[in-house]
Amino acid sequence: MRKIEPNDYDFRNNLYLSVFAGVCKSKELLNEYLEQRFEQQKYGLMSSQFSVDFHIKYYDDEYVVSSLNTKMSNDIDEIFSDTAVFDLDLLKQDYPNHFDRLYNVVIIIGRLKYEGAIREIQNNKFGYFKFLGTYPELLPNKINDEPKMDKYAISKLVDWGYHISVINENRDDSNGDLYFKNHFKWKAEKDGKTFTAIDPLRLLGIVTIVQEYGDAWNRIDVPNFFSIKFDN
Secondary structure (H helix, E strand, O other), rough: OOOHHHHOOOEEEEEEEEEEEEEEHHHHHHHHHHHHHHOOOOOOEEEEEHHHHOOOOOHHHHHEEEEEEEEEEEEEEEEHHOOOOOHHHHHHHOOOOOOOOOOOOOOOOOOOOOOOOOOEEEEEEEEEEEEEEEEEEEHHHOOOOOOHHHHHHHHHHOOOOOOEEEEEEEOOOOOOOOOEEEEEEEEEEEEOOOOOOOOOOHHHHHHHHHHHHHHOHHOOOOOOOOOOOOOO
């Protein structure tokens, strides 16, 4: 028999969430069950009793949603009323006639695709817990400019074969005073061409424009006027 290695329990996946239901006596016990502690290093850098029971190497607390209802139920809408962070219709497809028993606890672990052999646990201290399934995480319909996008812009430019560097320039203050201030400029170089911009997102945009329109991008006719809707 093959020896089980710690990586066998690594179910991390950024596109899925894993759903569990259970029966627990109190919110305090549920929180204790999910609390990750350094002294319980059985399967990962940090482990909770929940992760030990289901042999999960690691999960990120930032993506954990849990709730304890005041009453037991086998109705999906009732049980997940406070934790509808994914498409419940997907769960209802797997359990069309309600659950086969009553629950009062929901545990949803984001960015985790649980594929372990343990499907249910009876823990003498914390209660009963059952794995229900893995489902795609909901993706946002609105995407905003965020600082963490910078690393994705840099990563894409590197994938395209560009050498990235940062220039720290000293530049006169706009008021003409005799002191200087730092001015950072991002630079991408490839095949003898150099692109510069004030931030990685703008740098990616400049490179993309040249890729789409060519080196003579500013000689290509494009509309000067656009119909733009102003939102309130």
